[in-house]
Amino acid sequence: MAGMHPQPKLIRFALPLAIALILSACAGAGPGWTYAPLGPTAAPTAAATATPAPSGPGGPGLTIEVKTTDANPLVFEPAMIEVPANTSITVNYTNDSAIPHNIDFFNGADQTSSSLAKTDIVTGPGAVKSVTFTTPAAAGDYFFWCDVHQTSMAGMLHVTQ
Numbered sequence: 762m763a764g765m766h767p768q769p770k771l772i773r774f775a776l777p778l779a780i781a782l783i784l785s786a787c788a789g790a791g792p793g794w795t796y797a798p799l800g801p802t803a804a805p806t807a808a809a810t811a812t813p814a815p816s817g818p819g820g821p822g823l824t825i826e827v828k829t830t831d832a833n834p835l836v837f838e839p840a841m842i843e844v845p846a847n848t849s850i851t852v853n854y855t856n857d858s859a860i861p862h863n864i865d866f867f868n869g870a871d872q873t874s875s876s877l878a879k880t881d882i883v884t885g886p887g888a889v890k891s892v893t894f895t896t897p898a899a900a901g902d903y904f905f906w907c908d909v910h911q912t913s914m915a916g917m918l919h920v921t922q
């Protein structure tokens with residue numbers, strides 16, 4: 762009985778042994794593999810190029826002086842300002858009265874239009890507030906007033922082409 766088994770037993774042992782030998786031979790020859798690069802690593806994206814900040818309205822533009830005097834504390838002088846269309850202007854408003862005022866420009870012939878630009882309200886004497894904006898592209902008359910004295914203190918920005 763025992764004599765019938767040796768051969769199959771030998772094969773059963775020999776085969777795994779052979780495989781083990783082959784594997785160890787390979788291992789002895791050094792790794793059959795190498796560390797593969799981790800694939801194309803995405804190069805760090807360059808920081809988004811910053812868009813240059815708008816340099817603002819070109820040129821220094823025009824400067825307009827408007828004032829309210831202590832002697833005449835509820836009017837703009839001048840009450841009619843003539844400016845070219847589509848031009849950057851800086852309005853320097855001087856309040857020499859002890860009454861709070863500002864100057865608020867509208868995008869149309871009266872106060873029903875939206876405000877184009879306005880200064881802060883300031884109380885004089887000797888107080889100056891400035892505002893810079895681009896005049897409308899269309900010629901015409903554009904209303905302005907004092908936000909504090911809407912019914913009594915107004916004027917017109919006359920825009921020419």
Ligand SMILES: [Cu+2]
Nearest residue numbers: 862907909910
């Ligand atoms: Cu006022």
